[in-house]
Amino acid sequence: MSDKKIGDVILDVKNISLSFGGVKALTDISFNVKEHEIRAIIGPNGAGKSSMLNCINGVYRPQVGTITFRGQTFGHMDSHQVASMGIGRTFQNLALFKGMSVLDNIMSGRNLKIKSSIFMQALRIGPAEREEIMHREAVERIIDFLEIQAYRKTPVGQLPYGLQKRVDLGRALAMEPQVLLLDEPMAGMNVEEKQDMCRFVLDVNDEFGTTVVLIEHDMGVVMDISDRVVVLDYGKKIGDGTPDEVRNNEDVISAYLGTSH
Numbered sequence: 472m473s474d475k476k477i478g479d480v481i482l483d484v485k486n487i488s489l490s491f492g493g494v495k496a497l498t499d500i501s502f503n504v505k506e507h508e509i510r511a512i513i514g515p516n517g518a519g520k521s522s523m524l525n526c527i528n529g530v531y532r533p534q535v536g537t538i539t540f541r542g543q544t545f546g547h548m549d550s551h552q553v554a555s556m557g558i559g560r561t562f563q564n565l566a567l568f569k570g571m572s573v574l575d576n577i578m579s580g581r582n583l584k585i586k587s588s589i590f591m592q593a594l595r596i597g598p599a600e601r602e603e604i605m606h607r608e609a610v611e612r613i614i615d616f617l618e619i620q621a622y623r624k625t626p627v628g629q630l631p632y633g634l635q636k637r638v639d640l641g642r643a644l645a646m647e648p649q650v651l652l653l654d655e656p657m658a659g660m661n662v663e664e665k666q667d668m669c670r671f672v673l674d675v676n677d678e679f680g681t682t683v684v685l686i687e688h689d690m691g692v693v694m695d696i697s698d699r700v701v702v703l704d705y706g707k708k709i710g711d712g713t714p715d716e717v718r719n720n721e722d723v724i725s726a727y728l729g730t731s732h
């Protein structure tokens with residue numbers, strides 16, 4: 472990859488195990504993510520990728536293990552706490568407000584940052600008014616950055632799928648996360664949409680310095696944009712390293728790259 476500066480460990484996943492009844496979704500998974508890195512999690516269907524992301528973002532509660540984010544260790548936190556700490560996410564299945572405009576959807580991502588009371592907001596008085604202007608400016612910057620100015624007022628449900636995914640990214644960026652979790656950001660996209668999304672992920676990483684953790688099935692994309700890759704298979708970690716190291720790992724080749732993915 473480029474000569475960008477990778478920092479210290481920002482997110483440290485240690486010995487995570489997660490079961491659903493008798494199904495072991497994750498067994499003793501450890502890996503870390505360094506500041507400013509693009510870190511991919513790959514693996515065949517059912518390998519445990521989404522489960523891993525959902526442990527980090529507080530949706531699932533692992534039975535064993537810890538996650539340390541910027542020096543703070545937790546076994547489990549709820550999604551709201553995780554988001555407040557600076558871990559943002561996009562969703563595999565879009566969870567946007569389809570009837571609302573692009574602008575309002577991205578604005579909704581700033582909820583965590585809004586400090587004034589609902590009462591002051593409703594009356595638009597004093598600090599609430601100044602705050603609204605500030606949030607609005609931040610959202611407009613994101614809209615410019617993602618090149619969706621032309622659709623600012625368009626209801627999200629009327630946009631093509633690739634643009635909806637871009638709005639989803641915009642909403643996650645609106646909370647100014649330090650770490651961004653992307654669950655299959657290019658799934659269902661055509662080649663051109665994938666290229667655009669790749670460019671935006673790289674730009675977010677480069678221009679905002681945001682650390683990115685992504686699950687992605689498209690191996691070309693993963694190998695192109697990731698600094699390091701962790702590979703899961705049947706809930707276990709079978710590989711961890713640079714794209715080249717992972718590409719040449721025998722276990723990975725037989726478990727994953729040899730399949731039809």
Ligand SMILES: Nc1ncnc2c1ncn2[C@@H]1O[C@H](COP(=O)(O)OP(=O)(O)OP(=O)(O)O)[C@@H](O)[C@H]1O
Nearest residue numbers: 491494495496514515516517518519520521522523
């Ligand atoms: N909420 C749940 N309840 C029960 N089993 C679950 C749940 N979530 C995941 N699992 C099981 O845990 C295992 C790992 O699933 P997970 O969705 O994390 O894999 P994945 O690698 O993300 O797969 P895919 O690539 O198909 O999205 C699977 O056997 C799955 O059936």
